[in-house]
Amino acid sequence: MKTLAQPIYLDHNATTPPLPEVVNAMCETLLTAYGNPSSGHRQGEPARRLLQRARETLQSYLGTPDEQFVFTGSGTEANNIALRSLARHGRCIITSAIEHSSILSSARRLQAEGIPTEVIAATAEGEVDLLALRQQLLAHRHSAVSIQWINNETGVNQPIREIMALAREQGALVHIDAAQAIGKIDTSVEALDPDFLTLTAHKFNGPAGVGVLYARQPELIDPLCVGGGQQNGRHAGTENTAGIVGLQRALELRYSELHKAISHMTALRDTFEQIVLDQCPWVYVNGRRDQRVCNTSNLCFEDIDGQALVGRLDSLGVYCSQSSACTTGRPEPSHVLRAMGLSEAQAYASVRFSFGVTNTRQESELAAATVAAEAEHLKRIFS
Ligand SMILES: Cc1ncc(COP(=O)(O)O)c(C=O)c1O
Known part of the structure; x- marks a missing residue:
């Protein structure tokens, strides 16, 4: 891409x-x-x-x-x-x-x-x-x-x-x-x-x-x-x-404008998630979907290395992260995902996307298409 x-x-x-x-x-x-x-x-x-x-x-x-x-x-x-x-x-x-x-x-x-x-x-x-x-x-x-x-x-x-x-x-x-x-x-x-x-x-x-x-x-x-x-x-x-x-x-x-901000972030996150999940049905959401804050999507790209995905997205211009920022750089799987029972491999395969009020719908759609294409590409390499 x-x-x-x-x-x-x-x-x-x-x-x-x-x-x-x-x-x-x-x-x-x-x-x-x-x-x-x-x-x-x-x-x-x-x-x-x-x-x-x-x-x-x-x-x-x-x-x-x-x-x-x-x-x-x-x-x-x-x-x-x-x-x-x-x-x-x-x-x-x-x-x-x-x-x-x-x-x-x-x-x-x-x-x-x-x-x-x-x-x-x-x-x-x-x-x-x-x-x-x-x-x-x-x-x-x-x-x-x-x-x-x-x-x-x-x-x-x-x-x-x-x-x-x-x-x-x-x-x-x-x-x-x-x-x-x-x-x-x-x-x-x-x-x-x-x-x-x-x-x-x-x-x-x-x-x-x-x-x-x-x-x-x-x-x-x-x-x-x-x-x-x-x-x-x-x-x-x-x-x-x-x-x-x-x-x-x-x-x-x-x-x-709290309600406007919340609806805006919800729409961006949901649009993004829908596109990625439609294009990559093997991807799943970490965490109880109906109990999430408006802006966060933590996705498990089973069987691929999340770090590799984050790196490729970074080079293309989509900035997201694995684990929390404070522990990035430390090669450890997310303690949160591990505590939820994900295996080490599943935790390493997970990536967090978090939206803000300054993002646009166009960005959400473009980011989703990029993420889906890169994930499919890596899946072919890893399998
Ligand atoms: C839940 C939670 N608590 C505390 C902090 C720490 O805040 P700060 O970055 O201002 O030290 C963060 C930051 O990521 C957080 O997400």
């Missing part, structure tokens, strides 16, 4: 391009509101106001009962703080085998420090095993649960209400990693009422390097960074005002 005239970016679960309005708002902030928000003089005032506005925007769109947000340097950092805070309160950490590496690595570190940790299994459809969760909650009187809302690799929407209900029944604290959920589903955080919740701006067309940890009871936070008393002592370090403004603007843009 010929290289595409314009590359097609289908890796929005790894990161999304910041929208021009976001970049403009950030540049404006760097030029005019460069003061330190902690400064007592007048140059600190605009930065303080912008941080406050970002907190108000977060509260109004997420529907949290208050403005208890800690700005962090990433979703990874927010997840680390959440787990550390849960452990600090003498809790056994219960998490699942399909979490993001920032949770699983934090849990492993806490376990090495003597904190009891349980990692529960997932079902073949990519959902957290609720029975296993219940058993662990019953086995550990003082526990805390950390579960993601949407899986970053398969896009499977976890049974978060049931998870919250089970945890609350046993008096457990709950952290939700909502990094892949915010801006892609229409649900109020208030209805769930978690103790902690993580989000990160670069998954909804904001800048990378800006995360948020919502804390229902901020006094539970065990700070990762100590130093100055910024953010009420909960996260020391001068705030990244421009980045936080970028997050605020991205949130505003996404939530002002």
